[in-house]
Amino acid sequence: MAVSAVEAALHGAALRRHSPWTDRAIKRTIDLVGAAVLLLLLAPLLLAAAVAVKVDTPGPLLFRQRRTGWRGQEFEVLKLRTMRVGAERMRKAMAAHNESDGHLFKVRDDPRVTPAGRWLRRYSLDELPQLVNVLKGQMSLVGPRPLPVEDSAFTGVARHRLQVRPGLTGLWQISGRSSLPWKEALRLDLQYVDTWSPKLDLAILFRTLPAVLRGDGAY
Numbered sequence: 001m002a003v004s005a006v007e008a009a010l011h012g013a014a015l016r017r018h019s020p021w022t023d024r025a026i027k028r029t030i031d032l033v034g035a036a037v038l039l040l041l042l043a044p045l046l047l048a049a050a051v052a053v054k055v056d057t058p059g060p061l062l063f064r065q066r067r068t069g070w071r072g073q074e075f076e077v078l079k080l081r082t083m084r085v086g087a088e089r090m091r092k093a094m095a096a097h098n099e100s101d102g103h104l105f106k107v108r109d110d111p112r113v114t115p116a117g118r119w120l121r122r123y124s125l126d127e128l129p130q131l132v133n134v135l136k137g138q139m140s141l142v143g144p145r146p147l148p149v150e151d152s153a154f155t156g157v158a159r160h161r162l163q164v165r166p167g168l169t170g171l172w173q174i175s176g177r178s179s180l181p182w183k184e185a186l187r188l189d190l191q192y193v194d195t196w197s198p199k200l201d202l203a204i205l206f207r208t209l210p211a212v213l214r215g216d217g218a219y
Contacts, residue, residue, distance in 0.1 A: 026198040027140065034141050034205070035134040042128060049080055049125045056116035059085040062129060067146040068154065070165045075138040077146055078129035082117025083110075104147075104182050122215045130168050142201040143167025144189035161189040164196060169208040 039046075053061055063081040066074050090112055113121065120126040133139040139146065146166035154162060171188040172180060180188075192200075 023198055027196075027201060028137075030198065030201060031134050031140050035131040038128075039131050039135075045125065046128050049120055049128070052116040052120070053080050053082075053114075057084055057114045063126075065148055067148055067166070068151045068162065069138055069146055070162065072151040072154070072162055074151070075133065075146075077139075078132055080120055080126040080129060082114060082120050082126045083112045084114060087112040104185065124173075124212050127168060134168060138165070140165040140167045140201075141169065142192075142196075142204050143170055144192065145170060145172060157190060158186060160193055161186070163193050169204060171204065174204060174207045174211045 050061055059081055061081060063079045063083070064076050065079075067077045069075050094107055094110070094112070117126070130139055134141055143164050143166050144161045151162075171192050172185045175188055176184075
């Protein structure tokens, strides 16, 4: 059976647990060049998505939220708004409908999500503003997803996922997205932290587009 590019990259990276400074420099270069190019290429799509958000429901264009990033540092993540205004205040009332566990909060038919928001989420278009977070050095193109929980919530082995910058995509995103339980998502995050390399990042990036277009596990 043929070995996928991601599996091959994981195997190679596992042979050397510590990434040299050259790998970190290459990763940052890929982030800067990749984010800048993607912003230029996807500008028309981002504009169309922004118009859809503004026409669909009243409220701000962007959703801004404090999230925990590299080494526990908080930053403001940017997303196109996909929920109605006041959705965060309704979260406690939705807790009984949470279909995930751990630090994940997912409701398949969340009534707070707008019609345009469902379309944006299916194809992860709401995440495109995070390319700005990548350019600012708060995120990477590839890494564990930044979660809306405080630094103190990451305890035990979960804290290890903060040893790299959070990413726009990662092993979790190409392996099931929202359908994964927290335990499996965390396992993939920790696997990435321990084995990342420029080769693995490129393999994940190339598999991200097909995963997004399929829309599997996205809601």
